[in-house]
Amino acid sequence: MYEYDVSKSNMWREVHEQPEIIRHVIDVNLPIIENICKEVDNRNISKVLLVGRGSSEHALLVGKYAFEIYTDKLTSMAYPSIITLLDGKLDLSDVLTIGVSQCGEAKDVYTVLEKCQNQGGIAVSVTNEHECLMRNVGNYYINCECGKETSFTAAKSYMSQMVITLLFAAVLSHDEKVLEQIKKAPDIIEQSLCKNIEEQVKKSVPLFRNVQDILLLGRGFSYAVANETELKIMEASYTNAKAYSSCDYPHGPIATTNRFIPVIFFLTDEKTNDSTIKLVEKIKKDFSVSTLVVTNNEKYITMANEAVLLPKEAEGVAGVFGMVVFSQLFACLLSLARGYNPDEPIGLSKTTVTF
Structure with a gap:
């Protein structure tokens, strides 16, 4: 078998850190998510918009499946240019918008969240960096809680983003069995x-x-x-x-x-x-x-x-x-x-x- 030297790989190390990281992600963020979902329920929000780029978008795509399988909420993946460049007429006043960025500097994601917040929707900003652009937008903020990621190839931040998005879908499903499935992640x-x-x-x-x-x-x-x-x-x-x-x-x-x-x-x-x-x-x-x-x-x-x-x-x-x-x-x-x-x-x- 081919021999692989993984001893110096930050990506390999961070992949193996994920069990404990995801336990921490769930412990810290589940109460925050439950609180946000109470407002979603109280306002009878029926639509969800998910916005991210690269690995963040892929984490949200897993969430889109979960939202539409386990809840009654029509869920869409955002194309930010509709708002940032094309002057789209979207009404986000009754939408739960979740914007995700590892670094938190995604200006297009920020702009979509800002539009949702200004129109009276529920905007949730999710980043891994505490001090960042997206920390300043949204009705709610969630940190990925996975620590500094040293590998440029995102691993633990992607897993954290995916778990957070799945927790939203699980809590809004009001199905304890679904939530237990997500809690099995670690x-x-x-x-x-x-x-x-x-x-x-x-x-x-x-x-x-x-x-x-x-x-x-x-x-x-x-x-x-x-x-x-x-x-x-x-x-x-x-x-x-x-x-x-x-x-x-x-x-x-x-x-x-x-x-x-x-x-x-x-x-x-x-x-x-x-x-x-x-x-x-x-x-x-x-x-x-x-x-x-x-x-x-x-x-x-x-x-x-x-x-x-x-x-x-x-x-x-x-x-x-x-x-x-x-x-x-x-x-x-x-x-x-x-x-x-x-x-x-x-x-x-x-x-x-x-x-």
Whole structure:
């Protein structure tokens, strides 16, 4: 097996800090979120707007699924330019708007939150930095509570943002079972960082080490996580990656499939697994592609050339925690295997300002 020197990687270290960090995130922020949700309920707010960029947007995409599955609230992902550049006429007076930025300097996210607050909506600013632009906007402020992130490739801040967004959806669902699923996050993350799973990830990397492109497939929560997997692979190892919903891919993109593009597919939700399984079986038959399956169910591990078996508890919404850990480990190891530094991607800044 290829030998990986992870001893100097800040990303690797911060990935492994996540169990305790997420316990702290939940302990500190759940009471704050419960208080905000009381106002949402009292005002009968029926719409949610989620705004972020990069990894923050991907964390919110997981939340969008949760909001619309577990609550009755129509939830949208914001396109900030509608407000910042195009003079959009949006009425946010009866909207819960959650804006997320690791550094807190996202001027476009700030502007959307400011519009919501000025119109009388409920604006929530979420950052990891206490002293930042976004600390000065919104009806409420939440800190990610994950500490300073030294790796430029966001890991623990993304996980924290995702958990915070899921807590909002869980509390507003008024379903204790949903909330208990989110509270499992620290334990599932810890189990997903066990030596056995790390070795499975390491064993899978050589299949992808020398390729130019990687395809990622999933549906529902797994598609949402696949978007972050895509980003992590690209910024850490300079490998082209593309995530598709397993129901979108057959509508055109499948024409680009070829045996030189290996596929990673996620199976962690029995409600959505079937469509992904059928698609993977088709492209394996038609194009002889190499595959890696990431799943929590032993019965699927023989479907692919390589497999990563997550904890059984990583099912449905709780599956996101295991999938994210896989994505982080995989991106870090692929970067090292290709001779790069996952902590300092070329051209990437920890503070990126757009408007």
